[in-house]
Amino acid sequence: MSLDPAAADPAEPDAPPSPLPGGGAPLQRDLIAGLEKGLAVIEAFDQERPRLSITEVAERTGLTRAAARRYLITLAHLGYVQQDRKLYGLTPKVLRLGQSYMHSARLPRVIQPLLQKLAYALQEASSAGVLDHDDVIAVAAASAGRVVSATLQPGTRVPAYCTSNGRVLVAAMPDEAMDAWLARQSLQPLTPHTVTNRERLRLELLRTRANGYTTIDQELELGLRTIAVPLKNYRGDTVAAMNVSVHATRMRMEQLVEQCLPPLLHAQAQLRTLL
Secondary structure, three states, X not given: OOOOXXXXXXXXXXXXXXXXXXXXXXXXXXXXXXXXXXXXXXXXXXXXXXXXXXXXXXXXXXXXXXXXXXXXXXXXXXXXXXXXXXXXXXXXXXXXXXXXXXXXXXXXXXXXXXXXXXXXXXXXXXXXXXXXXXXXXXXXXXOOOOOOOOOOOOOOEEEOOOOHHHHHHHHOOXXXXXXXXXXXXXXXXXXXXXXXXXHHHHHHHHHHHHHOOEEEEOOOOOOEEEEEEEEEOOOOOXXXXXXXXXEOOOOOHHHHHHHHHHHHHHHHHHHHOOO
16 A cells, blocks of 8 residues: 555545645645644754753644654654754754755845845845744845844844844734734843833834834844845735844944935835846
């Protein structure tokens, strides 16, 4: 008997066609639960807990301990996980998953050249990101030789509520979706400057939406100031955000807007015809 998941799903000529990607929720019969759970095991590891026991993986993923053990053994066999006594950790092979996106997706390839041009013109760091649930993932970055923050690298993940790219992306949501996003946030004070009042954050998001850009003064990291604009496609949909980051000792907030907003808006206009 074949173990191919596709072979296990016989043709159903009378059944309606499954939704295409991006066309709505798929039918349950079209989902492969094993793949979903295996990816959940990989996502269970993070910066705070880079090494986990079987029990901890089970708790983080909602799997039984026996199932978590089997997934870890399978991932170790494939080279994505390594075991050290009773603890497990990811291997560098996991980076292949992110590299596949970076090398094949159109968005990073389109943004990167203009991002580099912007960074070198201003002699500051610049990055572009997309929203992933409550975080922003950087999909492209350029530093022009300035090391401002370790978070300004492709693939890094930062909270959306206290970052310029994040606020731009959340502000682009419809009101109902934005309020739902706000309601589930745990607004931790990452620095003394972090906005942790929910109503104040909502006002900041509305101001961002009205102005078409936002600034952040040391809310994610002390010494880090950023300004960001949304990146829209030809239909006007916000698909990403782009920022410029500077060190607080080099530039006041007023200078950040005066010097960096015009080039950002110029790059924004150029990218609109390409996205």
